[in-house]
Amino acid sequence: MGKKLADLHFTNRLYKSAPFLFAKVNPTALSNPKLLHVNTQMLHRLGLDESMIGNPSFLRFLNGDLDFEGLFFGASFYSGHQFGHYVPRLGDGRAITIAEIKNDYNEHFELQLKGSGLTPFSRMGDGKAVVRSSIREYLASAHMKALSIPTTEALAIITGADDVYREEVEKSSIVLRVAESFLRFGHFQYFAHTNQLEELKTLVEFAIENYFSAYKDHPNRYVLFFQDIVKRTAKLFAGWQSVGFCHGVLNTDNMSILGLTLDYGPYGFINHFDQDHVCNHSDHEGRYSLGNQPSIGMWNLQMLGIALESLIPEVDRKRTLETYPQIFLVEYRRLLLEKCGLYKQQAEDEDFLRTMLNMLVFTELDYTQFFRGLSRYEKDSKKIAGIETPENLINWLDSYDARLNLEETTQADRHAKMLLVNPKFILRNYLAQMAIDDLSLVPKMYEVMTNPFTEWSEVEEWAAPAPLKYRNLSVSCSS
Known part of the structure; x- marks a missing residue:
């Protein structure tokens, strides 16, 4: 039997251990709120009863x-580097x-x-969120989890009748976000740059005690703490690159110490492989x-390292940061293979993968469709169902066939495994926009984005690149 809201076990460890991290503030309720969607899987993980969804208290x-x-x-409170420039006071402006x-x-x-209203950190904003950005975050966080990429999550999304002014008048919304922790690089930067070193140490000790507890009694726990963050960040960024995900605003205040995808603003998934793609x-x-x-991940970690300089000697910070490129490359290579x-x-794998990515650049094949089609490729056939086969692709398939000769799995086993890692559906910007334009699609x-490896023949068209009417859709920081 699941719990009711009043039965939840509130621990509030961070607030009790580091009350200096927070400014007390009351949420501003939306007028005429309506429940748009609930993540029932998260509801169950929290131990709540599904029957409470229709309860007014929920x-x-x-x-x-x-x-x-x-x-x-x-x-x-937090600060951070925004587009490379340090901003001394940011904080939760809408959360x-x-x-x-x-x-x-x-x-x-x-x-x-x-999206629950003004806070002391709202600056020139109103503290509210619009339906557009809330749906994008709600869908994307669930989709990334389905893709096995570490992420913050969400329990539910509601809409309200309040007008919110952005480039145009939009309607208000609130997402209830969920994570093991929302601690950001910027939290540590804030206390370091304001010379609140005791508070900084308390925050680091709290993080080690609760999220990196294997090191809590180790004499070099601060170094091990930083090493773990570097490792998690490198693997997160490798995961992003492997599925063609662009975050869009990789400021240090949008970086999680747990290596979670945090703050879904102007993100986007690529259509064809393009290193210069800006979402x-x-x-x-x-x-x-x-x-x-990947290099921004390294730069952001350097900024975190500077914030921890009172706790970690420079030689240890430098040595730790130098592990990032190799961790990233090993993980990225593993995921692509x-x-x-x-x-x-194999020794030649790096050259093989580089040739593949160059081929994808020149052919401009859809990145997601290419790998999904490759998941059913029959060795020596020189064709991928549903994919055009320009000469560059045929040449690469020659090397792919040769590489397959070195494997021990059967073709059936290979197909089965690949279909579980190469999604048919990806949350392209136009699909999110369709849900925004028609809330009944949410x-x-x-359902599709939380099961992206399923065929879903009834929405086959959602697997395709953007139709012409959505082709030039762009996303900004406005939310």
Whole structure:
């Protein structure tokens, strides 16, 4: 039997250990709130009963209009480098942490309302979120989890009747975000740059105690803490590159210490492979292009290292940062080989994969469709169902056939494995926009994007690149 809201076990470890991290603030409830969708899998993980979805108290909970014992309401201080420039005070401008809870399996989850009104860090904003950006985050976080890429998640999304002013008048929305922790690089930067070193140490000790507990009694725990963050970040970025995901705003304040995909703003999945692809039309210099993402991960880690200089000697920080490129490359190579159905690594694999990516650049084949089609490729056939076969592709298939000769799996086993790692559906911008334009599509879109390896023949067209009417769709930081 699942719990009711009043039965949740509120722990609030971060607030109790580091109250200096938060400014107390009350959410602003949406007028005429309506429940748009609930992530029932997350509901169950929290230990809640599905029957409560229709209960008015659940809608009030999602709207921040409640007074359950054990809740706290706080927006956190942080700073960060935005497009390479340090901004000394940022903070949760649209997000309010309402609680941390523990489920029956001893898992801890922080709960945040995103879009719940003004906080001390809203700056010139209104603290609200629009339906457009809320749907994009809600769908994307669930989709990334289905792709096995570490991410923050969401429990539910509600809409309201309030007008919100962006480039045009839009309607309001709130997403209840869920993660083991929302601690960002920028939290540590804030306390380091304001010379609050005791608070910084307390925050680091809290993170080690609760999220990196294997090191909590180790004399070099600060170094091991940093090493783990570097490793998680490198693997996260390799995962992004392997599926063609562009984050769009890789500022240090959008970086998770747990290696989670955090803050879904102007993200996008590529159509054809293009290292220069920029998904955020506010990024005029292409700082956060697809090809730049891995090096930006390294740069952001360097900034975190500087914030930790009072705890970690320079030689250890430098040595730790130098591991990032190799961790990234090994993981990226492993993921690409897996997408190709290749499991016995060979000395020539790096050249083989580089040739493949160059072929994808020249042919401009759809990235997702190419790998999905390759998942059913019959050796020596020199053709991929549903994919054009220009000369560059045929030449590469020659080398692919030769590489397959070195594998020990059968063709049937290879196909089965590849179909489980190469999605048929990816959350292209136009699909998210379709759901935004027609909210009745949200349930089906959610179902497909949380099961992207399934065929879903009834929405076959969703597997295709953008139709002409959505071809020039662009996304900015406005939300």
